Amino acid sequence: MKTTSPITTIIAAIGATVITLAQNWKVAGFIFILIIGAIFPLWASGVFTFQISQLLIYAIAIAGLNLLTGFNGQFSLGHSAFYAIGAYVSAVMMTQWDIPFYLTIPIAAAVCFVFGFLFGLPALRLEGIYLALATFALAIATPQILKFKPVEHLTGGVQGLALFHLKPEAPFGLPFDQDQWTFYVTFAVTILMFFIAFSLVNSRSGRAMKAIRDNQIAAKVTGIDLSLFKTLTFGVSALFTGVAGALSAMLIAFVAPDSFQITLAVAIFVGMVVGGVGWIPGAFLGGLFILFVPNIAEHIAFGLAAFFDLIRKVIPFFPSIGEQSAKGLTGTVYGVFLILLIYIMPSGLAGLLRLAVQRLARARG
Amino acid sequence: MEQVVQQIIGGLATGAIYACIALSIVMIYQAIDHLNFAQGEMAMFSTYIAWQLMQWGMPYWGAFFITIAISFVLGYVIERAVFKPVHNAPVLSHIVIFIALFAIINSMAGFIWEFTIKPFPTPFGTKSVLGEGLLSAHGAGMIAVTGIMLGFLYLFFRYTRVGLAMRAASANPDSARLVGIRVGFMNALGWGMAAAIGAVAGIMIAPVVFLEPNMMVTILLYGFAGAVVGGLTSPGGAVFGGFAVGVIENLASFVPHFGAEMKLSIALALIILVLTLKPNGLFGRKIVNRV
Structure with a gap:
């Protein structure tokens, strides 16, 4: 009778895991990304960590637009507006009402969902180029609305709001500086958002979204509520972009109306087309x-x-x-x-x- | 009351600018079935060409007509060189190309002629023709030029073979090709014409807003607004829409508390409102798609 030493057991366990991972390449890829994400800020420079955080934030915003355009067939050149709303909701709550940053993300997401849903209502009647134009108008108007005098005491008007003193520190005395900790928070939120995006696209609702994109009339005939799904998709898309905005407020630690101009909407749009429409x-x-x-x-x-x-x-x-x-x-x-x-x-x-x-x-x- | 009348007339004068650019947007929409986001930049570039010709000592009207001819050729060339190769790409890719053209033309103008603001002459003079400072001679001239251009376009699209062929090529390319229309050539021709109309708009607008690479950015937006309010399928509607946006924008400043600073937002909210109630614009035809 053979006795198994603990070392053989460990090696066998590792071998089994490797084989399972090799068979499930998606899981393996995910774990690989997790490990890279966990160790990367430890050796990268502060500037590079900052840039990668920004990259992840853009990716969330682009994924949001992609849900709308790539999976539901609705245009938008106005996503800078939702990005701005997310950033401002987060910034205003942090500076004016002393709410901790982590709490502001879900609230920003909810507010953006409501705004997106409401904007989706007039968008229902518009198609293609007309919708592009209506959203374009929204993006152009955004900086002006943010400078609006009566709400200046909240938004800081043209000056914007500085959040440098409110940047979250690593909790429990973890040995990370602000850049590193910001990256970890962004990384975690990114994983969560992309998990939601993948799940949504592959769900029953996701199939309804795609059916509407491919053929509205056929989708309607199969019993899909067109108005409901189109407005909901607009809301979810705005939610994603709003979360990205809230994260960017923390990353850059400053919000001002001129950061949310049409160029931002165009950048998100270009990013979506370059990356691939309908591919998360x-x-x-x-x-x-x-x-x-x-x-x-x-x-x-x-x-x-x-x-x-x-x-x-x-x-x-x-x-x-x-x-x-x-x-x-x-x-x-x-x-x-x-x-x-x-x-x-x-x-x-x-x-x-x-x-x-x-x-x-x-x-x- | 008198103030309201003043604002309306002032609005008509700025509306003429928007009407000009709205007209060129509708033109290109008729020709290629897309909104061209680089339209304003093309007009700006043409205006610089006119300015350069005048710097070289050419008389105003000579420069005016030569610029129109050059713009026509440039528009034609852009279609052939940039758009023909990606004719079958998805619409979203086309929009990205428009964005790219926007960036290229804008920065080339800055590169060639620098970013400083330049004054631009007017052939009509700057005296007031109506009341005290209500409508300048240039404003009146601009309205007249827009009207003349609209008249010619109406005749062109309604009574000439080429005009009809262009409309057919854009409305239904496959059927048009079957009856022997060269669709690709018509598209390029449409681009050329749109560039030429844009050049007229740019030259008319430049004395009011001064010449600089970013002069068209906000005007283009109002032009879009005008075109959409009037209906993208109707040149007359676009001109009406342009004037309407100008007047509405001016009247918006009467809204108490935030009128003046929210002018742009009010105008834009109106666009969204009009589009929601009448998705094809006030004068646009409803396009019915067969299943």
């Missing part, structure tokens, strides 16, 4: 794009300016390009990036990945 993990790729590509474009623009300066030394008549003009080129480089991206992958990174998988499957026979 694409939100991270989209977040990556809107976070880093504008910076890269700026570097390239300045590189181009330097290059022109060099040419000017050789050819004296070549027109000169100052610092300001180089900044002007940034938009051009960014725009060219976007156009090339759409050329290479008309349906975003999701489409490209799908194509690659198809090709691989075909090559294997």
Whole structure:
């Protein structure tokens, strides 16, 4: 009779886990992400940790828009408004009523859900381009409404609200600095939100949403309440974006009307299209794009300016390009990036990945 | 009462600006079935071309017509070079390309002509033609130019072969192709015309708001509003919508307490209201889709 030493048992247990994980690659991937998320802030620089937190926040907002557009077929160019509402609800509650940050997230989510639901009501009657325009109008009006005089004592008017002194510290004496702790909070909320998103999309309600996207009339015939599902989806989408807004208020520790201009709505929209419409993990790729590509474009623009300066030394008549003009080129480089991206992958990174998988499957026979 | 009349006339003058740009939006909508978010930037760029021509010593009207011609060609080229290759991409990708065009044209203008504000001449003069400071000669001229342009467009779309072909190509590309219309060419032509109308709008607006790369951003929004209120399928409706938005925006400042600072928000709330009650705009045709 063989006796098993404890070491063999442990090795056997680890082996069994590895085999189970290899069979369930989704679970394995999830655990891998958890581990990366847990150890990453320990070695990364503060700035990089901050950027990744921002990336996750953008990803939540993009996922929210994707639920609306990719899974329900409704446009929005106005999600900066919900982002702003989330940020402001959180900031106002923290500064004016001393409510702890963690409590403000669910409240911001609820408020945004209600706003989104209400905005979904007029949106019911609008389709395609008209809905895009109505939401566009909402995004344009947002900074102005935030500056509205009668509520200035709450919102701080043009100045906005500073939250630096209210940034949450790591509890129980955990040895994390503010950047690290902010990242962990953001990371946890991101996991929760994406879990909700995946569950929603694969649920009965998710199928109803997709049915409405694919064919409204057919969906109606099968007994789906169109108005209810469309307004609810708008609410849920706003909820996601509002949570992202609340997190960003904590991360940046400052809210002001001019942070929530139409450019933010456009960024969320571009992120969604670049990542892939109707593919939830694409939100991270989209977040990556809107976070880093504008910076890269700026570097390239300045590189181009330097290059022109060099040419000017050789050819004296070549027109000169100052610092300001180089900044002007940034938009051009960014725009060219976007156009090339759409050329290479008309349906975003999701489409490209799908194509690659198809090709691989075909090559294997 | 007198104040109200004043505000209405003032509103008509600014409304003429919105009407101009709304008209060009409807034009491109007729031609390509999309709202073009880069429309305002194209108009701004055309205005810079006119300014440059005048700097080189060209008389006003010479620069005016040459700019229109150049803009037409540029619009045509943009369609051929940028949009034709992604013709079958999803609508959302098209919107991203509009955003990209917006960024490119805006920053190119800043790159070529710098971001400083430039004055722009008017051919009509700046004297008041109606009351004290109510309606300037330039405002009246702008209204007249918008009216003339609308008249020509009406005739073009209703009585010329090309105009009818353009409408057909946008409304139903497949059937249009079957009866022998070159749909792709018509689309490009529509872009060219929209760019040309945008150029007229830009040149008319520039003396009022001054010339700078961001001059069109808010105007474009009001133009959209006007176009949508009037109905995207109706050029006349767009002009009416543009004037209406101008007047409403001015009258909004009478709302006690927050009228003046919330002008924009009130105008936008009205758009959403009109759209909710009449989703196709006041004068738009209802598009019925077959299942």
